[in-house]
Amino acid sequence: MARTPAPGTRRRILETSARLFGEQGVRAVGMQQVIDATGVGKSLLYREFAGKDELVAAWLRESDAQWWEQAERVTAPHSGDPVRQILALMEFLHDSVQEPDFHGCVFYNTSSEFRDPGHPGRREAKLHLQALRDWLRDKGALAGAGDPDGMADALMLVIGGLLANGEVLGVRGPARMAPATAELIVRQYCPDTAVAPPVA
Amino acid sequence: MARTPAPGTRRRILETSARLFGEQGVRAVGMQQVIDATGVGKSLLYREFAGKDELVAAWLRESDAQWWEQAERVTAPHSGDPVRQILALMEFLHDSVQEPDFHGCVFYNTSSEFRDPGHPGRREAKLHLQALRDWLRDKGALAGAGDPDGMADALMLVIGGLLANGEVLGVRGPARMAPATAELIVRQYCPDTAVAPPVA
DNA sequence: TCAGTCCCGGACCGATCGGTCCATAATCTT
DNA sequence: AAGATTATGGACCGATCGGTCCGGGACTGA
DSSP: OOSSOOTHHHHHHHHHHHHHHHHHOSTTSOHHHHHHHHTOOHHHHHHHSSSHHHHHHHHHHHHHHHHHHHHHHHHGGGTTOHHHHHHHHHHHHHHHHTSTTOOSOHHHHHHHHOOOTTOHHHHHHHHHHHHHHHHHHHHHHHTTOSOHHHHHHHHHHHHHHHHHHHHHHOTTTGGGGHHHHHHHHHHHHSTTSOOOSSOO | OOSSOOTTHHHHHHHHHHHHHHHHOSTTSOHHHHHHHHTOOHHHHHHHSSSHHHHHHHHHHHHHHHHHHHHHHHHGGGTTOHHHHHHHHHHHHHHHHTSTTOOSOHHHHHHHHOOOTTOHHHHHHHHHHHHHHHHHHHHHHHTTOSOHHHHHHHHHHHHHHHHHHHHHHOTTTGGGGHHHHHHHHHHHHSTTSOOOSSOO
């Protein structure tokens, strides 16, 4: 057909992959499904991505970028108030659990599907979670936490528990306690910080 | 060959399944692998279990039973002291993360692999987590917590986060904060309870 | 207008998936 | 001892897996 490389193709493949992998999991979705749903030929997909593993990694990189975009969006209004930013992020994650298309965290999910530490998808997932851990630590340090590393890790527990339990038991399950528990932790580690009435 | 139903067969299949499913995940393991590793014929396996889904469910039921057995073992020494029992359980889970064959929680993992709520494996996983949630609530009530449901859910967050993060980032990651965070939560919800020096 | 270039859909590959079924052989009954 | 019974291993099934490759056709440059 066209001789131009059809610039939207890669994006369409990634969007389709995101939907299918997110809804059903990676191993449950075959490359043929991705191809059929995208409406492209097989050779084109394999020209854009070396194989399924690479497609998974690219999907997670994309997810990571979008994740941070959203994090930036919900934390920007609280610029200069790291405690509020942490709690806003937690609130955002809590809200995401009750969205109808929530099927757990793509990073935790993909890690649990691929146990080989060398798998590109698993590697991307690990990078994402490490970055989040670092972000929490930095915010904690800015907030004057006595032990920012400890606070970050405690908050990581809440986030992981929120997403894992949200997937299995829904938003009315343990997930509902995530914002309050995060606040408890923040208050514990930043005792002198006034955690005013949650938001506005 | 023998006409006797080879009584150990079912158990051997379950043990092999536990090892393979646990190490690699359910979808990564084919029935042929289970058969080869067990050393039985295919027909025998399909006589014992109606299909892979049923085998998965049976494996999780077995895992659930063993899980509660171990929970009983680690909490029995603290009979009558529900707070200590909760913290002992948390300590036990934290220890399990650093075992070399730890590959995440089979219940969370299996849930994330099978999104269909009607899948027998997913159903078993949900039952297990609900039972754990109930156990924590009961202990909280016994400990005189003001809001035992809230405390149970907050602790479920810690447990979920411990297992999810432990799988990806190891025991030196956020998982390390699970015992201390659980103690923080317990102290918050049972303010009058003296949480004496952690254990002995 | 006509090669030439190169993108593209889909036919095709061997391997493996979950699951069925049959020939074999070991035990039990008589 | 001999026939009946039944557990058993593995051949076999169609479907699908991830991945390769080729023939056809649309665009480009001359």
